[in-house]
Amino acid sequence: MRQSRDPADGLRQEGDRNIYSCWAQQPGSRGCGPLRNLFCPEGRPTPEIYPDPMRLGVIPEGIIDLIALLSGRMPLPVVKSFWGYAMGRTVLAGVRLGVFDALDSGPKSASEVARIIKTDPDATETLLNALNGFGLIKRKKGRYSLTTAARKWLTQNSATTMKDSVLFIGEVCREFERLEDVVRSGRPPHFHDLKRPEEFWNSYLRGLGTFARFGSREIVRKVRFDRPPQRMLDVGGGHGVYTIEFLKRYPSLTAVILDLPPAIEVGRKMIVEAGLSDRIRFRAQDMRVGDWGSGYDLVLLFNVIHAVPIDDAEGLIENAYQALNESGRLVILDSEHTGGDKDLSLTSGLNELLFFVINGTRAYPEARVREWLTKSGFRRVTKKHLLVMPMAMLLIADK
Numbered sequence: 001m002r003q004s005r006d007p008a009d010g011l012r013q014e015g016d017r018n019i020y021s022c023w024a025q026q027p028g029s030r031g032c033g034p035l036r037n038l039f040c041p042e043g044r045p046t047p048e049i050y051p052d053p054m055r056l057g058v059i060p061e062g063i064i065d066l067i068a069l070l071s072g073r074m075p076l077p078v079v080k081s082f083w084g085y086a087m088g089r090t091v092l093a094g095v096r097l098g099v100f101d102a103l104d105s106g107p108k109s110a111s112e113v114a115r116i117i118k119t120d121p122d123a124t125e126t127l128l129n130a131l132n133g134f135g136l137i138k139r140k141k142g143r144y145s146l147t148t149a150a151r152k153w154l155t156q157n158s159a160t161t162m163k164d165s166v167l168f169i170g171e172v173c174r175e176f177e178r179l180e181d182v183v184r185s186g187r188p189p190h191f192h193d194l195k196r197p198e199e200f201w202n203s204y205l206r207g208l209g210t211f212a213r214f215g216s217r218e219i220v221r222k223v224r225f226d227r228p229p230q231r232m233l234d235v236g237g238g239h240g241v242y243t244i245e246f247l248k249r250y251p252s253l254t255a256v257i258l259d260l261p262p263a264i265e266v267g268r269k270m271i272v273e274a275g276l277s278d279r280i281r282f283r284a285q286d287m288r289v290g291d292w293g294s295g296y297d298l299v300l301l302f303n304v305i306h307a308v309p310i311d312d313a314e315g316l317i318e319n320a321y322q323a324l325n326e327s328g329r330l331v332i333l334d335s336e337h338t339g340g341d342k343d344l345s346l347t348s349g350l351n352e353l354l355f356f357v358i359n360g361t362r363a364y365p366e367a368r369v370r371e372w373l374t375k376s377g378f379r380r381v382t383k384k385h386l387l388v389m390p391m392a393m394l395l396i397a398d399k
């Protein structure tokens with residue numbers, strides 16, 4: 001059996017409701033077609049606005065596995081909970097210990113890898129075997145080598161490396177360890193605590209910057225203008241990756257990045273590395289208070305609405321309206337939340353929990369965000385779909 005995309009496994013009860021049910025009525029739902037029935041044995045309807053939500057699940061490796069799966073007697077929730085956790089944790093250990101980088105120069109034995117990464121040879125062999133079982137490393141005649149996917153995403157020298165993102169996910173997992181305490185008490189920590197050490201802010205900004213590099217080009221391509229924008233504001237834009245991509249596309253554009261002081265410390269270094277310091281200014285400020293300046297042609301609210309409590313979220317959109325010039329454009333990028341009172345996509349449910357557990361905030365449904373936009377005075381809201389981030393919500397609104 002392998003861990004992969006698959007339909008839900010009946011963990012939810014018919015009639016369960018979530019607190020977002022009153023926010024967004026889904027315009028309808030469609031049942032599974034014949035092909036979908038193969039993968040969706042329960043024939044469960046899928047929400048219309050997010051037609052194919054990503055799911056993680058178990059796929060069979062052979063005919064016996066397939067029969068076991070189809071028999072419905074396998075305890076799928078238990079299998080998923082252990083394998084899902086163990087796989088994530090093992091990949092994290094591989095990245096932290098440098099296993100993938102050690103194999104980047106070619107196939108090696110376990111003891112050769114251990115020598116490079118300064119670990120115990122026997123223990124290293126078990127880690128390599130687990131990564132092989134998970135399909136990330138190949139194993140032949142006592143030697144291990146990288147799969148294409150591992151080389152592409154997990155090695156430092158790859159142009160598409162996501163190593164910093166995995167390391168940051170490790171930080172988030174530390175917070176997740178407190179899940180039961182937070183659910184019992186309802187008192188989550190404050191993720192953006194200014195007293196956190198420099199290493200935290202460095203890992204946070206560099207991790208998110210790596211995610212951003214992955215999708216920034218497609219986003220900038222999809223946000224079109226009749227006339228090139230001259231001034232932009234990137235709210236919570238810390239690492240500057242999205243700003244940089246806009247500046248590259250529009251040579252006369254200058255930018256202001258508004259963020260918390262420790263985030264700006266890291267962002268400043270990242271901008272210098274990109275060689276664009278002369279066109280970017282920083283504004284160290286809590287985005288929930290004070291004005292943001294004015295006369296911007298473009299304001300970005302990228303992954304910041306979920307970083308504030310609901311009472312502040314609407315205020316961010318109002319602030320953006322005030323900061324924009326008369327024909328300005330607001331672009332919102334955030335985690336999707338299907339809303340409604342039916343089953344949620346994997347990312348909706350997980351993000352909602354994640355943001356609450358680490359920060360006491362939520363992922364807000366698209367319908368709610370659209371309400372805030374209309375209430376603030378924005379007109380003509382359009383939505384774009386991203387191939388690099390199919391689970392993201394990208395909304396463009398004109399003042």
Ligand SMILES: C[S@@+](CC[C@H](N)C(=O)[O-])C[C@H]1O[C@@H](n2cnc3c(N)ncnc32)[C@H](O)[C@@H]1O
Nearest residue numbers: 192208212236237238259260263286287302303
């Ligand atoms: C999830 S990150 C998003 C970063 C970037 N916009 C992106 O999409 O990759 C949230 C950003 O908002 C900043 N932030 C969080 N709370 C803030 C606040 N109250 N005022 C200003 N910035 C804040 C964080 O420091 C961080 O840079």
